[in-house]
Amino acid sequence: MSRLLAESQTLRIPFRDPFRIARDMSGDVAVTVIVEVSTADDRAAGRSGLGEGFPDTYYGENPDTMAAVLPLLLEAVEPFEERLGGAMAETRDALAGASWAMDEAIRHHGAAKCALDIALHDLAARRLGVPLHALLDLPAAIPPTDFTIGIDTPEVVGQRAARATRFPALKIKVGGAADLQTLEAVRAVYHGPIRVDANTGWVPEQAVRLVPELERLGVVLIEQPFPAHRLDQLRWLQERSSLPIVADESCVVYDDLEGLVGVVQGVNVKLAKCGGVGPARRMLARAGELGFRRFLGCMEETSVGIAASAAVASLADWVDLDGCLLLADDPFEGLALSDDCRWQLTDAPGLGVSRRR
Numbered sequence: 001m002s003r004l005l006a007e008s009q010t011l012r013i014p015f016r017d018p019f020r021i022a023r024d025m026s027g028d029v030a031v032t033v034i035v036e037v038s039t040a041d042d043r044a045a046g047r048s049g050l051g052e053g054f055p056d057t058y059y060g061e062n063p064d065t066m067a068a069v070l071p072l073l074l075e076a077v078e079p080f081e082e083r084l085g086g087a088m089a090e091t092r093d094a095l096a097g098a099s100w101a102m103d104e105a106i107r108h109h110g111a112a113k114c115a116l117d118i119a120l121h122d123l124a125a126r127r128l129g130v131p132l133h134a135l136l137d138l139p140a141a142i143p144p145t146d147f148t149i150g151i152d153t154p155e156v157v158g159q160r161a162a163r164a165t166r167f168p169a170l171k172i173k174v175g176g177a178a179d180l181q182t183l184e185a186v187r188a189v190y191h192g193p194i195r196v197d198a199n200t201g202w203v204p205e206q207a208v209r210l211v212p213e214l215e216r217l218g219v220v221l222i223e224q225p226f227p228a229h230r231l232d233q234l235r236w237l238q239e240r241s242s243l244p245i246v247a248d249e250s251c252v253v254y255d256d257l258e259g260l261v262g263v264v265q266g267v268n269v270k271l272a273k274c275g276g277v278g279p280a281r282r283m284l285a286r287a288g289e290l291g292f293r294r295f296l297g298c299m300e301e302t303s304v305g306i307a308a309s310a311a312v313a314s315l316a317d318w319v320d321l322d323g324c325l326l327l328a329d330d331p332f333e334g335l336a337l338s339d340d341c342r343w344q345l346t347d348a349p350g351l352g353v354s355r356r357r
């Protein structure tokens with residue numbers, strides 16, 4: 001009989017605005033999975049750990065695959081549960097051990113591992129009565145987040161950009177029918193740096209022709225212009241571009257980093273791809289050692305996933321943690337954005353996030 005109980009819940013939350021990207025034009029509802037873990041002792045103390053994994057079918061996951069592997073992952077982490085909330089060093093060791101054990105149990109399934117990894121971090125930090133960033137020994141000061149606008153007509157994207165001028169950078173999804181006109185429309189109403197993300201939707205000749213126009217328009221980076229496996233094309237464009245090319249779909253887990261050296265200048269690390277807080281932290285640290293510019297991104301998570309990501313955001317050069325801002329309704333509360341668009345890491349225990357009542 002397992003001590004650690006995990007309950008999972010699939011949430012279907014409408015987007016505030018339709019959210020379309022080059023490789024997924026569905027974009028009306030975010031589907032994400034919340035996992036809550038506790039032992040009988042935790043429940044007696046009124047405590048549990050919240051986690052979230054956003055399954056992306058592109059990476060081979062959906063709520064059903066998450067539900068299928070969760071029992072296996074729970075069994076893998078069970079031996080580490082007792083050491084969560086002991087001494088700080090012991091707790092950190094146990095969290096790292098749980099993460100390795102999940103990877104040993106089954107490869108891939110980053111979102112499922114992410115949900116459980118975040119939940120264990122939240123539970124451990126709550127047992128210790130410390131905020132997650134303190135458990136990780138990371139500072140509360142983090143870079144501001146940008147704001148992402150999905151593919152639509154240039155007019156609509158321009159209107160959305162005009163509503164987002166408080167953000168210090170915008171991330172504009174490209175790979176649609178009218179990328180240049182879209183970026184012109186954004187530039188007409190927004191004066192800060194623009195990051196573009198093609199989500200694998202460009203071809204090399206088109207991209208290389210666009211680069212001078214992107215420079216003229218104040219674009220500061222190009223994310224994943226080509227298909228994930230086309231490292232040859234990414235390298236080709238990086239050699240011809242003054243702007244950093246950032247690998248996202250090509251950079252899923254820790255082991256992908258080394259192969260991207262000399263290919264691109266930046267990598268986008270996401271908890272839901274690599275398996276949670278611990279793996280993201282290790283990946284960001286390694287990416288820095290390898291000389292990459294580090295982008296910390298997200299899927300369309302609620303503030304559970306965003307709070308967990310924010311706890312490691314001090315390790316990133318660029319932050320794109322706006323998932324919960326894209327949702328019409330975030331069922332969790334406790335995470336606040338400052339006037340200058342930084343997530344506030346407070347002294348509240350764990351993620352500092354709870355279900356809205």
Ligand SMILES: [Mg+2]
Nearest residue numbers: 197223224248
């Ligand atoms: Mg991306």
